[in-house]
Amino acid sequence: MASKVYMMDFRANPKENLYSKLAKLLEAAGLPKAVGERDLVAVKLHFGEMGNTAFIRPVFIRQIVGMVKATGGIPFLTDANTLYAGTRSDSPTHIKTAVENGFGYSTVEAPIIIADGLRGRSETAVEVNHKHCKEVYIGSEIVNSDFIISAAHFKGHELSGFGGAIKNLGMGCASRRGKLVQHSGVAPKVVRKKCVGCGDCLSHCSQKAITVTDKKASINKDTCIGCGECILICQEEAINIAWSKSIPTFLKKMIEYTAGVVKGKEKKLININFLTDINPACDCYAHNDAPLVRDIGILASVDPIAIDQASTDLVNQEHALPGCSLTANQEAGGDKFKGLYPYVDWPLQLEYAESLGIGSRTYDLVKIG
Ligand code: SF4
């Protein structure tokens, strides 16, 4: 059955600005009716790595927070700590980064609670009984919440092709152990003839798994956790993985984690995808490259699969912007995600999610005027 995906574009006029359009969008998606009195509402987002500017504007998050409060819900902003070395790998630095990126209480009017605690070890095991994972490890405060609003910045992603609601839920809500499980099959290798020995990859490896000797990098497979950070950092494209073997399992595990996050919250979940600053890679990098296509709009749906399917379709319908990194599939209708990451079979995650009954790839797009 087709799921409803609501959409607002970025046209505005003196009588209707983008805040009021966002309120209309969330009303259409059912937020006021779905959030109950005194529900503890986890607004799950990515606060952006320090140095990145593509994350969701905090003022939009304040609008979501305001609507939750108006329904009698109690909102908090949340994310789980990262696997890699960066500015969000433990709660103190994560909160500091969030505040520096504009998500402080004075702007957003909701507190920040990191879902998996001080060091990413506060987790709850959720039984899913799927092929790759019998149970999944989710940040406890996500499981403890009454309601989840996934507020995802939609963009390309080097391991999953794109990042939207699924990535925000399945990977973003996982504890460190959960993230490790999902990345465990990703085993990068250095292509020696391409490596120039610059050492850029070293400082981005949280596990100190990379060494450079005689101007060639090598990766210790015993200490590498497969986070994938080094792949995009290497400007020589000297770090590679066995895409056809590693990625399908990675994607399926991420879907099984998504199943665990939404379990029991099927009627207590709203997904919002921001199709803004649609850059080629994850917001986990301390930079963001030029956007691939124009800002398209904001989508909302109770179905995390339908909203990601609709988001990929809308991006692919666009012509690429001049000056972006895409060198293939720039035309309207061209697959932008394959253009960026030709070896990532991104539709697989949507197919698998649908087969597990998490949502539907078929959707009706309802435009909010
Ligand atoms: S960043 Fe790339 S080129 Fe530089 S040392 Fe690492 S693998 Fe080699």
Ligand code: SF4
């Ligand atoms: S070698 Fe690369 S994939 Fe492995 S842990 Fe280090 S940064 Fe992550």
